Amino acid sequence: MPTPSMEDYIEQIYLLIENKGYARVSDIADALSVHPSSVTKMVQKLDKDEYLVYEKYRGLVLTQKGKKIGKRLVDRHDLLEQFLKIIGVKEENIYQDVEGIEHHLSWNSIDRIGDLVQFFEEDPKRSEDLKQLQLKNEAE
Numbered sequence: 518m519p520t521p522s523m524e525d526y527i528e529q530i531y532l533l534i535e536n537k538g539y540a541r542v543s544d545i546a547d548a549l550s551v552h553p554s555s556v557t558k559m560v561q562k563l564d565k566d567e568y569l570v571y572e573k574y575r576g577l578v579l580t581q582k583g584k585k586i587g588k589r590l591v592d593r594h595d596l597l598e599q600f601l602k603i604i605g606v607k608e609e610n611i612y613q614d615v616e617g618i619e620h621h622l623s624w625n626s627i628d629r630i631g632d633l634v635q636f637f638e639e640d641p642k643r644s645e646d647l648k649q650l651q652l653k654n655e656a657e
Protein backbone atom coordinates (compact mmCIF):
# COMPACT_ATOMS: atom_id res chain seq x y z
CA MET A 518 0.00 0.00 0.00
CA PRO A 519 1.25 3.50 -0.82
CA THR A 520 1.99 5.87 2.08
CA PRO A 521 -0.11 9.08 2.45
CA SER A 522 2.61 11.05 0.71
CA MET A 523 2.85 8.56 -2.15
CA GLU A 524 -0.93 8.75 -2.44
CA ASP A 525 -0.78 12.54 -2.86
CA TYR A 526 1.71 12.16 -5.70
CA ILE A 527 -0.15 9.35 -7.47
CA GLU A 528 -3.40 11.32 -7.15
CA GLN A 529 -1.88 14.49 -8.64
CA ILE A 530 -0.05 12.63 -11.41
CA TYR A 531 -3.29 10.88 -12.35
CA LEU A 532 -5.18 14.21 -12.42
CA LEU A 533 -2.49 15.96 -14.48
CA ILE A 534 -2.41 13.16 -17.05
CA GLU A 535 -6.21 13.12 -17.17
CA ASN A 536 -6.47 16.90 -17.61
CA LYS A 537 -3.38 17.75 -19.66
CA GLY A 538 -2.31 14.46 -21.16
CA TYR A 539 1.05 14.48 -19.37
CA ALA A 540 2.59 15.14 -15.96
CA ARG A 541 5.83 17.10 -15.78
CA VAL A 542 7.98 17.27 -12.65
CA SER A 543 7.45 21.05 -12.50
CA ASP A 544 3.64 20.67 -12.74
CA ILE A 545 3.62 18.06 -9.96
CA ALA A 546 5.81 20.33 -7.81
CA ASP A 547 3.38 23.23 -8.34
CA ALA A 548 0.30 21.10 -7.64
CA LEU A 549 1.72 19.83 -4.35
CA SER A 550 3.62 22.98 -3.38
CA VAL A 551 6.90 21.11 -3.03
CA HIS A 552 10.39 21.53 -4.47
CA PRO A 553 11.06 19.81 -7.82
CA SER A 554 13.90 17.83 -6.23
CA SER A 555 11.37 16.23 -3.85
CA VAL A 556 9.26 15.28 -6.87
CA THR A 557 12.23 13.66 -8.61
CA LYS A 558 12.98 11.66 -5.48
CA MET A 559 9.38 10.47 -5.10
CA VAL A 560 9.06 9.70 -8.81
CA GLN A 561 12.07 7.40 -8.48
CA LYS A 562 10.44 5.65 -5.55
CA LEU A 563 7.12 5.30 -7.39
CA ASP A 564 9.00 3.90 -10.39
CA LYS A 565 10.77 1.38 -8.16
CA ASP A 566 7.42 0.34 -6.63
CA GLU A 567 5.95 -0.01 -10.14
CA TYR A 568 3.29 2.71 -9.93
CA LEU A 569 4.84 4.47 -12.90
CA VAL A 570 7.61 4.34 -15.44
CA TYR A 571 9.86 7.34 -15.87
CA GLU A 572 11.01 7.55 -19.47
CA LYS A 573 13.53 10.11 -20.55
CA TYR A 574 11.57 11.43 -23.54
CA ARG A 575 7.97 10.46 -22.83
CA GLY A 576 8.09 11.60 -19.23
CA LEU A 577 5.91 9.91 -16.63
CA VAL A 578 3.66 7.06 -17.59
CA LEU A 579 1.46 5.38 -14.99
CA THR A 580 1.49 1.59 -14.99
CA GLN A 581 -1.78 -0.35 -14.83
CA LYS A 582 -1.28 -0.57 -11.07
CA GLY A 583 -0.64 3.19 -10.91
CA LYS A 584 -3.70 4.02 -13.02
CA LYS A 585 -5.95 1.78 -10.97
CA ILE A 586 -4.90 3.25 -7.63
CA GLY A 587 -4.82 6.77 -9.14
CA LYS A 588 -8.44 6.50 -10.20
CA ARG A 589 -9.44 5.16 -6.79
CA LEU A 590 -7.68 8.04 -5.04
CA VAL A 591 -9.29 10.67 -7.27
CA ASP A 592 -12.73 9.06 -6.81
CA ARG A 593 -12.18 8.95 -3.04
CA HIS A 594 -11.28 12.64 -3.01
CA ASP A 595 -14.40 13.51 -5.03
CA LEU A 596 -16.63 11.38 -2.81
CA LEU A 597 -15.32 13.05 0.35
CA GLU A 598 -15.93 16.49 -1.18
CA GLN A 599 -19.50 15.45 -1.99
CA PHE A 600 -19.91 14.13 1.54
CA LEU A 601 -18.74 17.33 3.23
CA LYS A 602 -20.92 19.37 0.90
CA ILE A 603 -23.98 17.26 1.69
CA ILE A 604 -23.53 17.57 5.43
CA GLY A 605 -23.37 21.34 5.06
CA VAL A 606 -19.65 22.13 5.39
CA LYS A 607 -18.79 25.59 4.03
CA GLU A 608 -17.42 25.59 0.48
CA GLU A 609 -14.22 27.38 1.60
CA ASN A 610 -13.30 24.53 3.98
CA ILE A 611 -14.05 21.58 1.76
CA TYR A 612 -10.86 21.13 -0.26
CA GLN A 613 -8.44 21.50 2.65
CA ASP A 614 -10.54 19.29 4.92
CA VAL A 615 -10.62 16.53 2.32
CA GLU A 616 -6.84 16.82 1.87
CA GLY A 617 -6.56 16.44 5.64
CA ILE A 618 -8.73 13.36 6.08
CA GLU A 619 -8.53 11.40 2.82
CA HIS A 620 -5.45 9.35 3.67
CA HIS A 621 -6.61 8.42 7.13
CA LEU A 622 -9.88 6.58 6.56
CA SER A 623 -10.19 2.85 5.88
CA TRP A 624 -11.80 1.78 2.61
CA ASN A 625 -14.56 0.40 4.82
CA SER A 626 -15.34 3.92 6.07
CA ILE A 627 -15.09 5.30 2.53
CA ASP A 628 -17.62 2.76 1.29
CA ARG A 629 -20.05 3.53 4.13
CA ILE A 630 -19.69 7.28 3.43
CA GLY A 631 -20.50 6.39 -0.18
CA ASP A 632 -23.73 4.78 1.04
CA LEU A 633 -24.58 7.88 3.04
CA VAL A 634 -24.01 10.18 0.06
CA GLN A 635 -26.29 7.91 -1.99
CA PHE A 636 -28.86 7.97 0.83
CA PHE A 637 -29.04 11.77 0.66
CA GLU A 638 -29.00 11.86 -3.13
CA GLU A 639 -31.86 9.41 -3.51
CA ASP A 640 -34.32 11.69 -1.72
CA PRO A 641 -33.79 15.49 -1.55
CA LYS A 642 -36.17 15.55 1.43
CA ARG A 643 -33.39 13.99 3.53
CA SER A 644 -31.08 16.95 2.87
CA GLU A 645 -33.94 19.30 3.66
CA ASP A 646 -34.48 17.58 7.03
CA LEU A 647 -30.78 17.84 7.84
CA LYS A 648 -30.78 21.51 6.91
CA GLN A 649 -33.75 22.13 9.21
CA LEU A 650 -31.95 20.38 12.08
CA GLN A 651 -28.85 22.50 11.48
CA LEU A 652 -30.88 25.71 11.47
CA LYS A 653 -32.51 24.62 14.73
CA ASN A 654 -29.10 23.87 16.31
CA GLU A 655 -27.71 27.20 15.18
CA ALA A 656 -30.65 29.02 16.70
CA GLU A 657 -30.11 27.44 20.11
Ligand SMILES: [Mn+2]
Nearest residue numbers: 528594616619
Ligand atom coordinates in the same frame (compact mmCIF):
# COMPACT_ATOMS: atom_id res chain seq x y z
MN1 LIG B 1 -6.77 14.85 -2.57
